[in-house]
Amino acid sequence: MTPWFERGTDADAVERAFDEGGEPAARDLPEQAVEEGVFGTREEYYDALHEATVEAARRRVDDAVDTAERDVINAVRTLESLNEQLNEVDERVRDWRDETGRVPVEDVVEAREALEEGRDETRGFIEERTPELAPNLSNLAGPVLAARLVALAGGLDELARMPSSTVQVLGAEDALFRHLRGDAPPPKHGVIYVHPYVRETSADERGSAARALAGKLTIAARVDRYAGDLRPELADELDEKIERIRGRDG
Amino acid sequence: MMRWVEVDGERYPATQGEQLRDERVVDGARVWHPRRSKAAAALVKDVEMPLEDARVLYLGGGAGTTPSYVADLARAVYAVEFAPSPAKRMVEVAETRDRLFPIFADARDPSEYAPVVEEVDILYQDVATRGQAEVAVKNAPFLRDGGRAYVVVKARSEDVTAEPAEKYEEVADRLGDVFDVDRTVDLSPFYDDHAVVVARR
Numbered sequence A: 001m002t003p004w005f006e007r008g009t010d011a012d013a014v015e016r017a018f019d020e021g022g023e024p025a026a027r028d029l030p031e032q033a034v035e036e037g038v039f040g041t042r043e044e045y046y047d048a049l050h051e052a053t054v055e056a057a058r059r060r061v062d063d064a065v066d067t068a069e070r071d072v073i074n075a076v077r078t079l080e081s082l083n084e085q086l087n088e089v090d091e092r093v094r095d096w097r098d099e100t101g102r103v104p105v106e107d108v109v110e111a112r113e114a115l116e117e118g119r120d121e122t123r124g125f126i127e128e129r130t131p132e133l134a135p136n137l138s139n140l141a142g143p144v145l146a147a148r149l150v151a152l153a154g155g156l157d158e159l160a161r162m163p164s165s166t167v168q169v170l171g172a173e174d175a176l177f178r179h180l181r182g183d184a185p186p187p188k189h190g191v192i193y194v195h196p197y198v199r200e201t202s203a204d205e206r207g208s209a210a211r212a213l214a215g216k217l218t219i220a221a222r223v224d225r226y227a228g229d230l231r232p233e234l235a236d237e238l239d240e241k242i243e244r245i246r247g248r249d250g
Numbered sequence B: 001m002m003r004w005v006e007v008d009g010e011r012y013p014a015t016q017g018e019q020l021r022d023e024r025v026v027d028g029a030r031v032w033h034p035r036r037s038k039a040a041a042a043l044v045k046d047v048e049m050p051l052e053d054a055r056v057l058y059l060g061g062g063a064g065t066t067p068s069y070v071a072d073l074a075r076a077v078y079a080v081e082f083a084p085s086p087a088k089r090m091v092e093v094a095e096t097r098d099r100l101f102p103i104f105a106d107a108r109d110p111s112e113y114a115p116v117v118e119e120v121d122i123l124y125q126d127v128a129t130r131g132q133a134e135v136a137v138k139n140a141p142f143l144r145d146g147g148r149a150y151v152v153v154k155a156r157s158e159d160v161t162a163e164p165a166e167k168y169e170e171v172a173d174r175l176g177d178v179f180d181v182d183r184t185v186d187l188s189p190f191y192d193d194h195a196v197v198v199a200r201r
């Protein structure tokens, strides 16, 4: 097995070593590197290894985050498209059946089933991958809504930079423009409407609930982007806040 | 050097090192809270862990919290994590510790990082996934003779319905194939359904 330092002493060397791999074993690599004259001392070995592993890990992690983000965004857009197609086909088939009592083209039924299968699989993919990309956002919003928010913002980075007032109306751009033209009141919520904390809050308090939810989602997106660890206390704080808001009426 | 400090009437371990986000500092030392780190929980439960000046292979580095404490004490820490989000944070933490070497890889395939990881004195594992024992067995060759392994077992990772004690025993049994298992220490009340299996190579 070729140790990393025999391929160079920087991040490229570490990456090449990872690609090549080797047999796990207990070897005194710093000693060997010093003996081979690659480094003067063990401390120098560690200094170089630190710089190289940090850089190599950063490159690979950034790549992986990027791919994960593209996967999640594409999957949720595909999910929306499949849902629309399913609705449309269902409508057509219902009309057909209403008029003639049957649907005599078997492939239509099969195509519909295939669409449904594709939709379920896509949803499963989103449910698996979004929590890996954005654990806190998924925990608060559910993976599908979390993915929609990331997609609407154009990325987790972009979402994490948004003020919560913008997150609150993401997906309500048309209504926002009508409002800015002076034709309509400002929208109270965008896609976060599908969250039970908004949808199932009475109309009087729905705006407050949407604001509270958007605030926590914004924090969650920032934690996901800049920290990466799951913090269950965010969900507890949100639960409390909503309870207080709902307690105000009635 | 590891110290013990008193916080709210309890004795907790603490280390010397650059402070990370929202941890407590007492007398200039970073409090290593047993509810925030399973290694700290093990220490509070009297598990002996000779981390000082040790070379450590740390599997399941997460966002780097526990690895940062270990790196305050050890000579070299190789921290392996495979999930992108926590790994991103772990890399940032590694930048604050010049003997913490971040490795973005799957611990089930140690051949990938074999050209980088040296012989270690301690194998510490907290991966909380199915097949926990297998991960430790695959990484055992990095451990020197007489080196120690600490394998955190999360009972529910294996099977939600099983009795924790049975799960711990099953993992300890499998570890027994390549290690001398010393004992299994339950991490309650700090972590429910978690134990650490202490073993020797």
Ligand SMILES: C[S@@+](CC[C@H](N)C(=O)[O-])C[C@H]1O[C@@H](n2cnc3c(N)ncnc32)[C@H](O)[C@@H]1O
Binding pocket: B036, B037, B038, B059, B060, B061, B062, B063, B064, B065, B066, B067, B080, B081, B082, B083, B086, B105, B106, B107, B108, B126, B127, B128, B129, B135
């Ligand atoms: C309980 S967390 C570790 C927390 C960390 N030890 C701390 O206290 O700061 C478990 C971690 O192991 C990681 N993990 C699980 N299976 C893994 C594998 N096969 N290879 C690398 N990391 C893995 C998970 O992604 C997760 O971040």
